[in-house]
Amino acid sequence: MMALRFAIALLLVSLSAQAWAERRVALVIGNSAYRYAVPLSNPKNDAVDMTAKLQALGFEVVAGEDLDLSGMRGTVRDFIGKLDGADMALLFYAGHGVQVNGTNYMAPVDARLSTYNDLDFEAVPMDLVLSAMERTTKVNLVFLDACRDSPFSQNLGRSMGTRSGSVGRGLARLGTGVGSLIAFATQPGNVALDGEGRNSPFTSALLKNLGTPGQDISRDLINVRRDVLEATDGKQVPWDNSSLTGDVILQPLSGNTAVTAGAKGGDVEVAYWETIKEKTDKRFFEAYLRQYPSGAFAALASLKIDEIEQAATDRGKAPSISIAGVAVAEAHPDLDVTQALADPRALTKATQTELTRVGCLVGQADGKWGPGSRKALQAFAESGD
Numbered sequence: 449m450m451a452l453r454f455a456i457a458l459l460l461v462s463l464s465a466q467a468w469a470e471r472r473v474a475l476v477i478g479n480s481a482y483r484y485a486v487p488l489s490n491p492k493n494d495a496v497d498m499t500a501k502l503q504a505l506g507f508e509v510v511a512g513e514d515l516d517l518s519g520m521r522g523t524v525r526d527f528i529g530k531l532d533g534a535d536m537a538l539l540f541y542a543g544h545g546v547q548v549n550g551t552n553y554m555a556p557v558d559a560r561l562s563t564y565n566d567l568d569f570e571a572v573p574m575d576l577v578l579s580a581m582e583r584t585t586k587v588n589l590v591f592l593d594a595c596r597d598s599p600f601s602q603n604l605g606r607s608m609g610t611r612s613g614s615v616g617r618g619l620a621r622l623g624t625g626v627g628s629l630i631a632f633a634t635q636p637g638n639v640a641l642d643g644e645g646r647n648s649p650f651t652s653a654l655l656k657n658l659g660t661p662g663q664d665i666s667r668d669l670i671n672v673r674r675d676v677l678e679a680t681d682g683k684q685v686p687w688d689n690s691s692l693t694g695d696v697i698l699q700p701l702s703g704n705t706a707v708t709a710g711a712k713g714g715d716v717e718v719a720y721w722e723t724i725k726e727k728t729d730k731r732f733f734e735a736y737l738r739q740y741p742s743g744a745f746a747a748l749a750s751l752k753i754d755e756i757e758q759a760a761t762d763r764g765k766a767p768s769i770s771i772a773g774v775a776v777a778e779a780h781p782d783l784d785v786t787q788a789l790a791d792p793r794a795l796t797k798a799t800q801t802e803l804t805r806v807g808c809l810v811g812q813a814d815g816k817w818g819p820g821s822r823k824a825l826q827a828f829a830e831s832g833d
Contacts, residue, residue: 470535473585474499474507475527475577477554479543481514484560489644491542494593494651498540505659505698507538516558520572527577531584536696538589539577542651545594551575554594581628587696588628589665593650629696631669631688633676649679650686660723661735662701666690694822701731721745730756796821803828 478495480488492513499511510530512523531537544555548564553571555561561570574592581588633650647655653675657668673686720739724732725748733749733756740746800813800821809824 470506471533472502472505472507472536472538473527473530473534474502474509474538474540475524476502476509476511476540477515477520477523477543478513478541479515479555479557482544482555482557482559484558485544485555488543490646490648490651491593493646494542494648495540497647497655498542498591498651501655501658502538502540514557517556517570517572520554520556524572524577528580531580534585536587536589537581537585538591539581540591540593541574542593542648545574545592546571552592552594578628578630586627587692589696590628590630591654592631593633593648626691627693629665629688629690629692631672631686633686634684635687649676649684652679653686657723659698661699661732662697663723664695664697666692666696668698701735718744725752728756800824 476495476499478491478493478498480490480492482488495511495513499509502509508530510523510527512519515523541554544559546553546555546561546567548567552574553567554574555571559570560566578588578590581590633648645652650672653672656675657671658665660668660671669686669688676684676686720736721744724736725745727733730753733752736743736749737746743749796817797813797815800809800815803809803821803824804811804813806828808827809821811820
């Protein structure tokens with residue numbers, strides 16, 4: 449069983465490395481300088497900072513700030529043109545938005561939106577972007593910091609008279625295709641705060657929590673929700689709708705944990721330490737020391753490593769790592785790890801063969817790690833063998 453556990457662990461490491469090598473494309477737009485509505489303080493800053501964050505996470509970013517209608521259409525078109533061949537696509541929009549009849553629109557800085565008919569000529573429907581993403585890529589992430597109380601909604605409501613009930617506050621709930629996640633700054637139909645600092649409360653929380661090393665995005669968003677609730681005294685509750693079919697880890701654990709690019713060093717170091725300080729896996733602290741060898745928490749990180757190693761020794765076994773719930777001894781002198789990781793398909797096939805042998809997997813070992821293999825791995829983990 450130890451051989452099978454170790455093979456599974458190597459396979460998961462290999463899959464994580466492959467995930468990091470995936471082609472990722474992002475569209476980031478932040479509109480602040482509205483000409484015919486009250487300007488917003490933070491969306492431009494939000495877009496600039498999110499661009500840096502996403503680039504640090506391996507995204508090829510198509511970005512624009514304070515875009516008029518022509519600029520928005522051109523930027524969206526450039527993004528859609530880059531989707532072909534991408535494994536993951538992401539949309540981040542900050543600025544004014546409006547919902548009419550359940551359809552959400554992004555407002556360029558030159559929008560007037562005085563009448564219902566103006567929507568087709570002065571705004572960009574979000575579905576235009578989402579449909580292109582879902583047609584092309586398997587994993588799609590959407591972050592909408594566009595739920596601010598929009599003056600355009602008031603204009604449209606007045607112009608539509610008895611039909612004004614079809615104009616809603618905030619943004620409408622969006623349906624998702626398989627493999628998509630949509631996160632709103634607050635609940636659909638409610639409005640969010642622009643914030644008093646450099647960034648909105650929602651974007652501030654995203655910048656802090658998105659891409660926590662080794663952590664699934666669902667957990668990232670739980671931490672985002674907590675931070676926004678705290679920052680707004682419970683007035684704003686971020687909400688998300690997901691049809692993802694597996695874990696999405698924006699930054700797998702590896703030797704390169706450069707989570708600090710594009711952000712202010714001291715603040716990010718503290719945020720990074722806060723995310724790992726309760727961990728019981730020494731790799732988190734080793735990664736911190738590689739990133740901040742003379743950091744404010746370097747001494748604490750070294751003590752944590754000593755503590756973890758001593759605890760393992762006291763249990764009478766070698767230190768171990770945990771990957772997706774599989775415990776694996778670090779000391780395997782007879783195994784050529786580099787060679788094993790160099791051929792992930794063969795490693796996958798060998799793992800499937802062992803899972804079949806122990807009765808957890810039914811079917812042929814084909815070297816493709818799909819839903820059936822993941823289910824078999826889960827069954828093996830739950831068996832306790």
